[in-house]
Amino acid sequence: MELRPFGRTGIKVSELCLGTMTFGNEADEATSKAMVDRFLDAGGNFVDTADVYSAGISEEITGRALKGRRDDVILATKVRFRMGPGPNDIGLSRKHIQLGIEASLRRLGTDYVDLYQVHCWDPRTPLEESLATLNDLVREGKVRYIGCSNFAAWQLAKALGISALKDWEPFVSLQPEYSLITRDIERELLPLCIDAGLAVLPWSPLAGGILSGKYQKDAPLERGTRGGDTENEITFTYRLDDRAWKVVEAVVDVAQKAGKTPAQVALNWVLTRPGITSPIIGARNLEQLDANIGATGWELDPELGKSLTWASAFRKGYPYEFIEYADA
Numbered sequence: 001m002e003l004r005p006f007g008r009t010g011i012k013v014s015e016l017c018l019g020t021m022t023f024g025n026e027a028d029e030a031t032s033k034a035m036v037d038r039f040l041d042a043g044g045n046f047v048d049t050a051d052v053y054s055a056g057i058s059e060e061i062t063g064r065a066l067k068g069r070r071d072d073v074i075l076a077t078k079v080r081f082r083m084g085p086g087p088n089d090i091g092l093s094r095k096h097i098q099l100g101i102e103a104s105l106r107r108l109g110t111d112y113v114d115l116y117q118v119h120c121w122d123p124r125t126p127l128e129e130s131l132a133t134l135n136d137l138v139r140e141g142k143v144r145y146i147g148c149s150n151f152a153a154w155q156l157a158k159a160l161g162i163s164a165l166k167d168w169e170p171f172v173s174l175q176p177e178y179s180l181i182t183r184d185i186e187r188e189l190l191p192l193c194i195d196a197g198l199a200v201l202p203w204s205p206l207a208g209g210i211l212s213g214k215y216q217k218d219a220p221l222e223r224g225t226r227g228g229d230t231e232n233e234i235t236f237t238y239r240l241d242d243r244a245w246k247v248v249e250a251v252v253d254v255a256q257k258a259g260k261t262p263a264q265v266a267l268n269w270v271l272t273r274p275g276i277t278s279p280i281i282g283a284r285n286l287e288q289l290d291a292n293i294g295a296t297g298w299e300l301d302p303e304l305g306k307s308l309t310w311a312s313a314f315r316k317g318y319p320y321e322f323i324e325y326a327d328a
């Protein structure tokens, strides 16, 4: 795996980031540890977790898996979602962030995280309160950089403006959903990140597994997969509209022509898009991880790449289309 600059910071990260959302859930501790080892052996140095994954167990497993190699890794975690029953066990208040980082450091078995990300916009807390608290965490050495996830472009632009005005540490990265199926960030968020020099870390680059080509239109979603698991059906099937099935068809076709798997082709497309730093890959076992690491180290024929971009084209709407055609 190649290394890439992490936005405008002084660090470099591998072109794939290892996601740990399956740790302590689909993947038991032994499998999770084996995946961390395999990923680092393949040249990866970037691992993403969150307090909320498997209710803290993902952080614990990740921490144990990195023992002895902690400083070689860029370790990212997140805060924002509910971690307890109380009214203040959620959100981006000073209280929840300060308790959140202490709990994450404890579970990860480390005294700092490289990238501390707010997991989603919090409409109830003033942005200044969250940003001031995050700035303090950097000053205290508990956190090296701060980033955000699941923000709208105006929210991110506002946050960057406040940080600049107050001379606080700015968000240096965005973690958005991005794949051949979900390209919405191309309207505003991606151009903003390119303009402001933020690293972009796409989550669900396979749309949760759909782009592996293993699901068939008009057939029940196979059990033992994220799509087939009853509890995930609602959050998963929203992605499966007619356009998505056409994209899957195109990916399967291009994969055959390129001599790669559909998942490798879909990941390769994401990791070579302008402005993208490091897609976060997810896997339930070593076989999937190996296959996904195989998305790196080769170039897709540009014509095949273009055919994927066309097959997944979407209406950007107003004012984006108006602006694009203004000088045509």
Ligand SMILES: NC(=O)c1ccc[n+]([C@@H]2O[C@H](COP(=O)([O-])OP(=O)(O)OC[C@H]3O[C@@H](n4cnc5c(N)ncnc54)[C@H](OP(=O)(O)O)[C@@H]3O)[C@@H](O)[C@H]2O)c1
Pocket: 018, 019, 020, 021, 022, 026, 048, 049, 119, 149, 150, 175, 202, 203, 204, 205, 206, 207, 208, 209, 210, 212, 214, 224, 225, 226, 227, 263, 280, 281, 282, 283, 284, 287, 288, 289, 291, 292
């Ligand atoms: N910030 C956020 O809000 C947010 C949200 C989601 C995820 N994330 C981060 O992004 C990471 C990746 O997200 P994701 O897991 O949704 O990514 P994804 O790559 O879109 O989906 C991964 C899932 O697809 C299936 N899969 C992976 N490789 C495969 C292969 N080669 N063949 C067949 N199936 C394959 C597996 O599920 P099955 O085997 O169960 O089918 C796997 O768990 C997470 O670990 C987490 O770190 C962040």
